Amino acid sequence: MTSTVRLTxxxxxxxxxxAERCTIAKSLDVVSTRSAxxxxxxxxxxxxxxxxxxxxxxxSEPVAAARLRELVEEGLLEREDYREPGQRTRQQYRLxxxxxxxxxxLVALMKWGDRWxxxxxxxxxxxxxxxxxxxxxxxHCAAGHEVASGEIDVARRG
Amino acid sequence: MTSTVRLTxxxxxxxxxxAERCTIAKSLDVVSTRSAxxxxxxxxxxxxxxxxxxxxxxxSEPVAAARLRELVEEGLLEREDYREPGQRTRQQYRLxxxxxxxxxxLVALMKWGDRWxxxxxxxxxxxxxxxxxxxxxxxHCAAGHEVASGEIDVARRG
DNA sequence: ACACTGGCTAAGGCAGGCAGAAGTCAGCTA
DNA sequence: TAGCTGACTTCTGCCTGCCTTAGCCAGTGT
Numbered sequence: 102m103t104s105t106v107r108l109t110x111x112x113x114x115x116x117x118x119x120a121e122r123c124t125i126a127k128s129l130d131v132v133s134t135r136s137a138x139x140x141x142x143x144x145x146x147x148x149x150x151x152x153x154x155x156x157x158x159x160x161s162e163p164v165a166a167a168r169l170r171e172l173v174e175e176g177l178l179e180r181e182d183y184r185e186p187g188q189r190t191r192q193q194y195r196l197x198x199x200x201x202x203x204x205x206x207l208v209a210l211m212k213w214g215d216r217w218x219x220x221x222x223x224x225x226x227x228x229x230x231x232x233x234x235x236x237x238x239x240x241h242c243a244a245g246h247e248v249a250s251g252e253i254d255v256a257r258r259g
Numbered sequence: 260m261t262s263t264v265r266l267t268x269x270x271x272x273x274x275x276x277x278a279e280r281c282t283i284a285k286s287l288d289v290v291s292t293r294s295a296x297x298x299x300x301x302x303x304x305x306x307x308x309x310x311x312x313x314x315x316x317x318x319s320e321p322v323a324a325a326r327l328r329e330l331v332e333e334g335l336l337e338r339e340d341y342r343e344p345g346q347r348t349r350q351q352y353r354l355x356x357x358x359x360x361x362x363x364x365l366v367a368l369m370k371w372g373d374r375w376x377x378x379x380x381x382x383x384x385x386x387x388x389x390x391x392x393x394x395x396x397x398x399h400c401a402a403g404h405e406v407a408s409g410e411i412d413v414a415r416r417g
Numbered sequence: 418a419c420a421c422t423g424g425c426t427a428a429g430g431c432a433g434g435c436a437g438a439a440g441t442c443a444g445c446t447a
Numbered sequence: 448t449a450g451c452t453g454a455c456t457t458c459t460g461c462c463t464g465c466c467t468t469a470g471c472c473a474g475t476g477t
Contacts, residue, residue, distance in 0.1 A: 104359035105305040107388065115304050120315065122382040124372025125300055125365055129293045131376070134434070135284070142283055145408060146273050147263040151454050157278065161436050166455060168434095176375075191453070199375050201262035204408040205396055206367040207283055213364060214282025217334075217357050218289070224280040226416045229400035230265065236406050238363055242387035242394045250303060250362040253394055258384045292464070309424050319466055324425060349423070 106253045131175050132203070136160050136168045141200065142207055144178060149193035169194060177203065208238045264411045289333050290361070294318050294326045299358065300365055302336060307351035327352055335361065366396045 108115060120126065132138055139158045148154055155165035172178045177200035181193050208227070215223030227236040240248045266273060278284065290296055297316045306312055313323035330336045335358035339351050366385070373381030385394040398406045 104303070104354045104356075104362070106303055106385070108304065112383070115306060115315070116311070120300075122377065123297075123300070123369075124377050124381045125369045126293070126297060126372075127376040128368040128372035129296060133291070133293045135287045135291045136434080138287060139281075139284060142278075142281070145262070145264055146266065146413075148273060152452095153274070157273070162455070163437095163457085164435060192455095196262045198262075201408060202374065203371055204262070205398055206364065206371060208398060209364040209367045209396070210286040211281075211283045213361055214284075214286035216360065218285040219280065219282050222416065223282045224416060225270070226414050227264070228412050228414060229402070229404055229406050230410050230412045232400060232402050232404060234400035234402040234404075236398055236400045236411055238367070238396060238398055240363055240366060240394055240396050242390060242392035244387070244390050244392040246387055246390060246392075248387050248394050250359060252388050254386050254388045255304075256384050256386060258382060259379065294464080310422095320425070321427085321467095322465060325464090350425095 103251050104249075106250055106255050109254045109256050111257050112255055128206075131177070132206075134168070136164055137172060138207065138210070140165070140168055140172060141177065141203055144194065144196050144200065145204060145207065149195060151192065151194075154194070172200070176200070205238055208236075212238055261409050262407075264408055264413045267412045267414050269415050270413055286364075289335070290364075292326070294322055295330060296365065296368070298323070298326055298330060299335065299361055302352065302354050302358065303362060303365065307353060309350065309352075312352070330358070334358070363396055366394075370396055 112118060132141065136158060139160075140154055143154055143157050146157075148157055151162075151165060151169065154160075154169065155162050158165070160168075169178065169180075173180050173194070176197055178194045179197050181195060183191055183193055211223065228234060229236055240250075240253075242248055270276060290299070294316060297318075298312055301312055301315050304315075306315055309320075309323060309327065312327065313320050316323070318326075327336065327338075331338050331352070334355055336352045337355050339353060341349060341351055369381065386392060387394055398408075398411075400406050
């Protein structure tokens with residue numbers, strides 16, 4: 102009963118290859134900092150304005166400015182000008198499809214923290230609006246089976 | 260068609276509360292660094308020895324030592340002495356249940372990178388050993404519906 | 418007795434994440 | 448015209464992550 106995956110084909114043994122194109126590493130190049138991921142959390146909560154990001158994430162304004170700029174450059178957020186009647190032009194940051202697609206990462210982190218780092222199972226709950234059932238993140242195969250890490254084979258693609 | 264979740268009950272409006280017990284933030288306190296998550300990746304690939312972690316992750320030995328020590332302290336890995344016949348006692352690092360449970364986070368990061376950061380859909384593929392079907396990570400509710408971030412209500416627990 | 422290997426630790430230094438305080442600038446409001 | 452607000456930028460400085468180089472120690476092999 103191991104938790105490791107099983108390497109197959111050209112990937113076995115592990116000592117015979119380098120994880121050069123590893124997309125976990127590439128993803129971490131984009132969102133490795135705490136502030137970046139917490140800004141993304143806020144974006145999912147509906148925050149759009151500069152000051153709100155800084156305050157709600159609990160980071161200083163210089164850091165918020167730097168992180169928001171990087172996230173826009175990377176295409177996870179987009180900055181739009183908007184204008185309410187009788188107001189000056191303002192900016193808002195909104196999730197792009199690329200940014201919105203990061204949601205499972207945040208939920209996976211939240212669920213792990215709920216289970217292992219909070220004595221009451223976490224402060225908030227996600228429910229499916231249509232049916233009211235709680236939402237979680239899971240691994241499953243295309244045939245619909247729920248899968249644990251120990252039941253997975255890893256192969257080189259293509 | 261929004262990608263944000265909908266805040267409900269005491270969570271609405273967002274300006275009325277602080278994410279103090281946020282378990283995303285707590286998780287990031289444990290595994291916010293690139294090196295920590297890549298060490299966990301290697302642990303899932305079956306790596307157990309100090310030198311192998313350092314080389315395969317591509318980090319220096321001092322960093323590997325610091326990160327492994329932290330991950331053991333946090334309970335994600337455990338260090339065991341073992342001895343092969345005719346060999347001296349060695350150490351190995353193995354996943355604990357807490358560490359193994361982090362797997363969905365890594366898969367979510369990998370899948371996101373596969374989709375958005377690699378022109379060929381990622382270098383490796385995960386398949387369910389029993390049925391040979393590809394494995395992915397997804398959000399779904401307890402009733403089995405696949406759910407997108409825009410279809411989720413967030414409520415305070417308890 | 419000696420070198421070798423695995424698993425580290427120590428010292429020095431660079432780069433980047435972060436905070437706090439203060440300044441800038443445009444445009445609306447009084 | 449003067450002030451206010453939102454959205455930043457600038458400056459200073461700490462702290463951490465990381466690198467490189469070098470050294471340590473225990474147990475094996477020769």
